[in-house]
Amino acid sequence: MKRSRPITQSLSTPPSTPPPSPHQSLTTFERPRNILKNPKPLLINPITNWNPLNIGKSELYLPLTFPTGQTFRWKQTGTVQYTGVIGPHLVSLKQLENGDVGYHFHSTRCEASAREALFDFLNLGISLCEIWEEFKASDPRFAELATCLEGARVLRQDPLECLIQFICSSNNNIQRITKMVDFLSSLGNYLGNVGGYDFHKFPNLEQLAMVSETELREAGFGYRAKYIIGTVKALQSKPCGGLQWLAALRKLDLVEAVDALATLPGVGPKVAACIALFSLEQHHAIPVDTHVWKIATRHLIPELAGSRLTPRLYKRVADAFLTKYGKYAGWAQTLLFIAELPSQKSLLSLSFCNTEENKSVKSKGRKKAAKRDG
DNA sequence: GGGAGACCTAGTAA
């Protein structure tokens, strides 16, 4: 049973003047960066010199990699152009006309180290085409989706950044997660403005520890406020240092890494799997959320359709993915997950892919359109 | 040990 809303808070009539706070509330926080209301920087500072990565769209397609829930830190700053921060480097990426991806570092002192960081971040040591060939060979459904959704790559993010982002993600939606992550990011050192968005280095543990649970609650974090505070404290108390502790998880087996992560408050099996897959090089980690649960019960373990996702069943789903797709199962899961996103479903239904899946989506889309148009 | 219920919030459907 969901708790009813406390009557002391009237959400329909927010206070006209926010309470004094070191940080603005989430609603007012986003406003100055609204790209629609403040488009000037786009016009003033267009990026003209793109360095080619020399990879095709089938290795990296930005719209299927950045705005699909792996990271909430990157912003769309132009047409098929995204901007974000990798370590201390502010970088923009753009899908060029020939399908290649161009990169541009904003005011970086050492181009060479920035480029190395970029390659690491994009996981370019792994060939998406090669591992997808195996998925396609063992799963016709994957093959069909893959032709429509080329270039959906798994990133290799900074563990702390990834951890904090996915604590925010629990029982939440992308729009609100993004606002929360923006709020925390602003605690880090300012790097610059691109396309109307301010960018900050992700705050270190000390900077994260400067904010109180009360401030986070006032900023709209809800019950996740105490998770953030608790996790930051837990990391700070590690003998070898929190960052070191996180980095060492890359050397462990998946189960060990997940168990270690789950000792942090706000980190359960799903969030731990996200962190493992998106930042700890655990390529076969399977984050099982409601979407993935649906996929699994439809196609992998239909005998479980209708039942609730319990920890035991969580393991069954992960095992099923691992059995079917092998050591890069997490990468396969990522594509299947993306195909479930409403934004992608609408695109899929427009494409030539005529899977059973899409027929049903098309039908739903038509019904919705009919309803909308009266 | 696993199964319910509580937990913040904003948006949408009924």
Place this chain on the structure above:
DNA sequence: ATTACTAGGTCTC
């Protein structure tokens, strides 16, 4: 205009 439910779950009995 209210109410119920959902959304990339986790924690606590």
